[in-house]
Amino acid sequence: MKELEKTYDASAIEDRIYHTWEQEGYFGARPDPEKKPYTIVMPPPNITGQLHMGHAMDETLQDILIRYRRMQGYEALWVPGTDHASIATEAKVVEAMREEGLTKEMLGREGFLKRAFDWKDKYGNRIVSQLKKLGSSCDWSRERFTMDEGCSEAVLTVFKKLYDEGLIYRGNRMVNWCPYCNTSISDAEVEYESKPGKFWHLLYPVKETGEMLELATTRPETMLGDTAVAVNPEDPRYSHLKGCHAVLPLLNKEIPVVFDEHADMEKGTGVVKITPAHDPNDFEVGNRHNLPRVRILTYDGRMCGADDVREAQELLESGRAAEGEPEVLDCGKYAGLPALEARKEILKDLEAGGYLKETEEIQHDVGVCYRCHHVIEPMVSKQWFVRMQPLAEPAIRAVEEDRIRFVPERFKKTYLNWMNNTRDWCISRQLWWGHRIPAWYCEDCGETIVEKSAPAVCPKCGSTHLTQDPDTLDTWFSSALWPFSTLGWPEETEDLKYFYPTDTLVTGYDIIGFWVSRMIFSGLAYTGKEPFHTVYIHGLVRDSEGRKMSKSLGNGIDPLEVIDRYGADALRMSLLVGNAPGNDMRFYYERVEACRNFANKIWNAARFIMMNLEKADAAEVRTEDLAIEDRWILSRANRLAKEVTENLDRYELGIALSKVYDFAWDEFCDWYIEMVKPRLREEDAVTRNAAVFTLKKVLVTVLKLLHPYIPFVTEEIFTTLQDEEKTIMRSAWPVYDPALDFPAEEDAVEKIKDLVREIRAVRTGMEVPPGRKAQVYVVAKDEATRKIFLRSESFFRVLSYASNVTVLAEKTEEIPESAVSCLTAAAQAYLPLEELLDLEKERARLNKEKERLLSELKRSDGMLNNPRFTERAPEKKIHEEQEKREKYQTMLDQVEERLKLLS
RNA sequence: GGAGUCGUAGCUCAGCCGGGAUGAGCGUUCGCCUCACACGCGAGAGGUCAUGGGUUCGAUCCCCAUCGGCUCCACCA
Numbered sequence: 018m019k020e021l022e023k024t025y026d027a028s029a030i031e032d033r034i035y036h037t038w039e040q041e042g043y044f045g046a047r048p049d050p051e052k053k054p055y056t057i058v059m060p061p062p063n064i065t066g067q068l069h070m071g072h073a074m075d076e077t078l079q080d081i082l083i084r085y086r087r088m089q090g091y092e093a094l095w096v097p098g099t100d101h102a103s104i105a106t107e108a109k110v111v112e113a114m115r116e117e118g119l120t121k122e123m124l125g126r127e128g129f130l131k132r133a134f135d136w137k138d139k140y141g142n143r144i145v146s147q148l149k150k151l152g153s154s155c156d157w158s159r160e161r162f163t164m165d166e167g168c169s170e171a172v173l174t175v176f177k178k179l180y181d182e183g184l185i186y187r188g189n190r191m192v193n194w195c196p197y198c199n200t201s202i203s204d205a206e207v208e209y210e211s212k213p214g215k216f217w218h219l220l221y222p223v224k225e226t227g228e229m230l231e232l233a234t235t236r237p238e239t240m241l242g243d244t245a246v247a248v249n250p251e252d253p254r255y256s257h258l259k260g261c262h263a264v265l266p267l268l269n270k271e272i273p274v275v276f277d278e279h280a281d282m283e284k285g286t287g288v289v290k291i292t293p294a295h296d297p298n299d300f301e302v303g304n305r306h307n308l309p310r311v312r313i314l315t316y317d318g319r320m321c322g323a324d325d326v327r328e329a330q331e332l333l334e335s336g337r338a339a340e341g342e343p344e345v346l347d348c349g350k351y352a353g354l355p356a357l358e359a360r361k362e363i364l365k366d367l368e369a370g371g372y373l374k375e376t377e378e379i380q381h382d383v384g385v386c387y388r389c390h391h392v393i394e395p396m397v398s399k400q401w402f403v404r405m406q407p408l409a410e411p412a413i414r415a416v417e418e419d420r421i422r423f424v425p426e427r428f429k430k431t432y433l434n435w436m437n438n439t440r441d442w443c444i445s446r447q448l449w450w451g452h453r454i455p456a457w458y459c460e461d462c463g464e465t466i467v468e469k470s471a472p473a474v475c476p477k478c479g480s481t482h483l484t485q486d487p488d489t490l491d492t493w494f495s496s497a498l499w500p501f502s503t504l505g506w507p508e509e510t511e512d513l514k515y516f517y518p519t520d521t522l523v524t525g526y527d528i529i530g531f532w533v534s535r536m537i538f539s540g541l542a543y544t545g546k547e548p549f550h551t552v553y554i555h556g557l558v559r560d561s562e563g564r565k566m567s568k569s570l571g572n573g574i575d576p577l578e579v580i581d582r583y584g585a586d587a588l589r590m591s592l593l594v595g596n597a598p599g600n601d602m603r604f605y606y607e608r609v610e611a612c613r614n615f616a617n618k619i620w621n622a623a624r625f626i627m628m629n630l631e632k633a634d635a636a637e638v639r640t641e642d643l644a645i646e647d648r649w650i651l652s653r654a655n656r657l658a659k660e661v662t663e664n665l666d667r668y669e670l671g672i673a674l675s676k677v678y679d680f681a682w683d684e685f686c687d688w689y690i691e692m693v694k695p696r697l698r699e700e701d702a703v704t705r706n707a708a709v710f711t712l713k714k715v716l717v718t719v720l721k722l723l724h725p726y727i728p729f730v731t732e733e734i735f736t737t738l739q740d741e742e743k744t745i746m747r748s749a750w751p752v753y754d755p756a757l758d759f760p761a762e763e764d765a766v767e768k769i770k771d772l773v774r775e776i777r778a779v780r781t782g783m784e785v786p787p788g789r790k791a792q793v794y795v796v797a798k799d800e801a802t803r804k805i806f807l808r809s810e811s812f813f814r815v816l817s818y819a820s821n822v823t824v825l826a827e828k829t830e831e832i833p834e835s836a837v838s839c840l841t842a843a844a845q846a847y848l849p850l851e852e853l854l855d856l857e858k859e860r861a862r863l864n865k866e867k868e869r870l871l872s873e874l875k876r877s878d879g880m881l882n883n884p885r886f887t888e889r890a891p892e893k894k895i896h897e898e899q900e901k902r903e904k905y906q907t908m909l910d911q912v913e914e915r916l917k918l919l920s
Numbered sequence: 921g922g923a924g925u926c927g928u929a930g931c932u933c934a935g936c937c938g939g940g941a942u943g944a945g946c947g948u949u950c951g952c953c954u955c956a957c958a959c960g961c962g963a964g965a966g967g968u969c970a971u972g973g974g975u976u977c978g979a980u981c982c983c984c985a986u987c988g989g990c991u992c993c994a995c996c997a
Contacts, residue, residue, distance in 0.1 A: 023957075024959070247997090284997075292997090381996065382995095594933090595944065596933075600933090601991085607945080607946050614957095614959040614960090617957070621959095625956030627956095628956070675944070678944090691961095777963065781964080782963080784951085873940080891939090894939060
């Protein structure tokens with residue numbers, strides 16, 4: 018038997034244990050018809066990412082669920098992997114290249130991709146090794162990557178399928194364009210920053226009436242692309258303008274006045290310029306009124322010129338232009354200028370022409386790219402879209418009908434809210450890093466061909482001049498397939514049949530819309546099944562001030578540093594205690610410390626038990642040899658196992674943990690171990706055996722219940738303690754055993770604990786030095802109670818600091834009048850400590866107790882005497898209240914009797 | 921503008937979907953190095969459960985309103 022160190026040192030054992038687990042293949046899972054599967058797919062961390070607290074929490078929750086089910090005998094599979102994170106990774110790689118003076122264009126597509134893959138190999142491994150430090154028990158042999166062969170095959174299959182079904186289309190839409198990254202980004206990737214800006218009030222003359230229409234804009238350069246001005250149809254100020262036209266300054270072009278809801282009567286003058294090609298709202302207005310779209314900006318943010326017009330013309334002639342292609346305007350003298358510089362020039366010219374009325378300073382929110390923080394230009398551009406409505410419908414029903422359940426339930430609303438408002442999903446990105454869109458265009462006839470691999474000739478005209486679409490797919494497109502692409506889909510693999518649908522998805526509430534919803538509709542659409550039945554949502558980890566941890570604030574805490582200092586167990590545990598599912602949690606080192614202390618407590622309890630193991634043969638003990646306290650703790654542990662299992666099944670991980678925590682520290686260590694200490698020194702082998710047997714059995718139960726949460730310490734203790742089983746992580750989860758249910762003993766020990774606590778409190782109150790032992794007289798009218806105290810004498814004496822214990826039926830002459838009294842409902846104790854007895858103090862204490870009891874009785878009587886309570890409340894509640902009342906009355910009688918004696 | 925969420929002990933949070941707030945950790949006070957553990961042991965102090973109504977025999981819990989904090993979505997000419 019190994020000896021344990023006095024203080025638990027996590028850093029000394031964690032790496033070794035993890036290594037053993039991996040080596041022994043304990044994390045692996047294979048289809049096994051004898052067992053039920055339990056599957057979780059890990060939300061793939063970005064390859065560019067470092068492990069942060071959010072991951073730590075996410076991974077810990079999954080590991081707990083997996084370890085729990087594995088011990089329960091499920092074939093538990095946790096599939097790990099990483100995400101290529103298209104825009105984030107591409108941005109980082111580009112940045113690294115820039116330091117070497119290189120650009121994407123210089124390297125070419127192939128050269129760039131090679132660099133990106135190198136990056137992936139380097140940093141993808143970093144996050145994997147960090148996950149291992151946490152103790153994650155994933156099946157690493159199945160590690161996947163969103164751009165690996167299998168996942169890519171899944172992506173191509175889905176793209177083709179959706180295209181063939183008409184659910185993917187290409188069209189001109191308003192997108193958020195980042196001129197710096199040179200790509201469209203999704204709405205979610207736009208951040209808003211409050212910046213000082215200007216509101217320019219422009220004047221447009223009306224051709225028919227000659228009046229001047231005043232309107233305001235923050236982007237005056239877009240006026241070149243205006244194709245209408247709009248007023249609200251309800252607005253009396255402008256009703257006379259029906260059928261009129263405004264004359265666009267500088268261009269001297271007539272544009273119609275349209276009547277549209279979009280114009281807000283309350284805002285400004287109620288007149289809005291409409292630039293369908295460069296504003297999302299104007300785009301909609303343009304659609305409603307059939308306005309032309311005039312594009313004035315190039316995709317890298319400059320004013321269009323003659324070249325751009327020619328290019329657009331060629332595109333149109335090639336037949337490859339999609340529907341709704343905007344016209345391009347040659348901006349003449351402004352052509353080629355960056356938008357901001359053109360703005361200056363245009364303002365100058367407007368002012369010169371008398372079209373600029375005033376300039377107003379304002380503070381407004383500007384959309385910027387979440388990567389590079391450059392201002393976003395809304396642009397009409399040709400993109401690929403997924404038609405959402407037919408896909409969303411079944412996904413909404415699956416959740417409404419509870420085939421997929423959210424934990425906590427309130428996130429169902431978040432999900433439905435998102436799904437019910439979803440618009441068509443723009444899936445193309447002008448990036449190189451990602452899944453390239455499997456569409457080819459025929460140079461000759463303009464045909465679009467979607468195939469999983471490059472077609473040799475155009476099926477329409479036979480031409481070999483085919484070019485592939487240069488764009489790649491939105492990262493979430495591949496993430497959406499993750500639950501089944503990782504299991505082999507579209508192949509009908511054994512894994513897929515056995516492990517899919519998966520069981521639980523664990524993730525943060527921040528990506529319900531981007532990810533969870535897309536997995537759900539994808540699973541339903543492509544596999545015909547819900548990809549999981551439960552979505553367990555957790556909150557964010559914040560700093561101690563409640564702020565989001567972020568790089569820019571510099572308030573992030575590195576989980577690896579915490580692991581180094583306190584151990585992975587302490588970190589894992591601290592991310593769970595005292596937190597309800599779905600709620601954000603603040604990170605405190607104090608909490609980690611408390612968890613570390615708990616691990617140490619368990620460690621020392623085990624150490625104590627091991628020190629006594631040799632004193633007895635604990636192999637098997639007859640039930641009748643078990644002492645009252647043995648039965649009590651076994652019964653408690655037994656019920657604990659039952660409750661914890663129920664809590665875990667309901668995903669109440671925090672509650673389950675706090676139950677084991679309280680049991681282990683309070684009941685097991687502070688009470689049971691203390692109770693049993695005298696017996697370990699007993700001559701009698703039977704009682705020693707029973708004690709050691711119980712100690713070990715309860716310890717093992719506690720270790721097993723704790724293992725999912727704190728895998729390392731529990732494994733180290735378990736393997737040191739057990740000789741037959743090799744690992745706790747594949748040992749059997751404790752199950753409720755009716756033979757270990759001892760309600761009478763539980764009740765009895767509670768009575769003893771009550772009196773012990775009372776004696777201790779009285780002694781402390783009287784300032785009796787801990788070393789001063791005293792004779793204790795226990796008085797109990799009830800014979801059964803007397804028996805309990807007699808049978809428990811060995812530990813009752815020690816716990817109550819007694820030199821000797823005498824159990825009596827009545828308070829007899831034997832007990833000195835001056836003895837200090839300790840009163841509980843079941844029994845009373847008297848401590849003859851003459852020299853210490855302070856009559857005043859004793860009376861004061863008793864009077865305070867009397868008052869408390871009287872108020873309790875008043876409350877109880879108030880309820881019981883209320884006929885509406887006794888008539889309407891459930892039988893059980895009434896009975897409980899009656900029992901309470903009786904208890905208070907008994908105690909009050911004792912207190913009063915005692916007070917009478919003292920007066 | 922739409923939705924959600926929180927307001928309980930000095931701090932951070934639990935509170936089993938109506939029944940005494942003996943709630944937890946940290947902090948704090950007093951006493952203890954009691955032969956597993958000072959990362960510990962024993963005993964305390966500390967709360968009008970944000971405010972105002974309502975439903976109910978009974979509300980920290982359900983409903984409505986108000987105040988204050990946070991989040992997501994939409995919008996920001």
